Amino acid sequence: VYVILISALLYRELTLDHLWNSAVLTARSSSAILIIVAAAALFGWILAVEQVPQSFAAALLGLSRDPVMLLVIANLIFFVAGMFLDSTTATLLLVPIIAPPLVLAGVDPVQLGIVTIFNLMLGLLTPPMGLSLFLVADIAKVSIRQLLKALLPFYIPLLTTLAILTFAKDLTLWLPRMIAQ
Known part of the structure; x- marks a missing residue:
């Protein structure tokens, strides 16, 4: 106003x-x-x-009950989904299906949320459909190929950060725990 x-x-x-x-x-x-x-x-x-979530949960828990392994599988699912869907759609469609079996296996819901959002962000920056990639290329008036060449060095720290978020649970949850106190 x-x-x-x-x-x-x-x-x-x-x-x-x-x-x-x-x-x-x-x-x-x-x-x-x-x-x-x-x-x-x-x-x-x-x-x-x-009853797809129940079937999916049974299949996922049949693969592994190790929280870290299940989080790696979730990483792959969310990363691929992020390449083809915008983050809102991917979150609304996939989180209700993937989160319950992971939380049941012992994955912290806050860590899962952080890893989910980070994976979707990475997917949005990755071809073939990376929606943010096309938007940035259009704004910068460069080709996708030129943009990818410029972005390539940044994928290494991004993937390193994803690995830390996935495998270092205490480090990932340190700040949320500090805020919650």
Whole structure:
């Protein structure tokens, strides 16, 4: 409201057309997100009715009961999902399926959340579909190939950080524990 008043009264740049266009753009953006949330809710309901989470949990726990091994498997799932889906969609679709068996096996939910978000971020920066990669290339006016060449050295510290987040539970949870005290 403050920005609208300043734009309209002080700078005299805000017209009813600009305000209407902004409202329409906001409605379009919000509706796209709400459609994704609604589709994910419908998908979640279908999964629940078909008992997919229970089947997936049994299959995942059949592979291993070691929390670290299950976290590595989750890393791979979320990383690949991040390459093809935006983070909101991937989170809404996959976390309700993957989190329960991992927490049951002893993975800390906070660590799982941190690892999930980090993997999705990495996926968004990785071809073939890396959505953030295309956005940055468009903004910088460079080709995907040029951008990948420039980003390649940064993948090493990012993957090292992911390994630390996955295998060093106490280090990963140090700051959240300090904040919670």
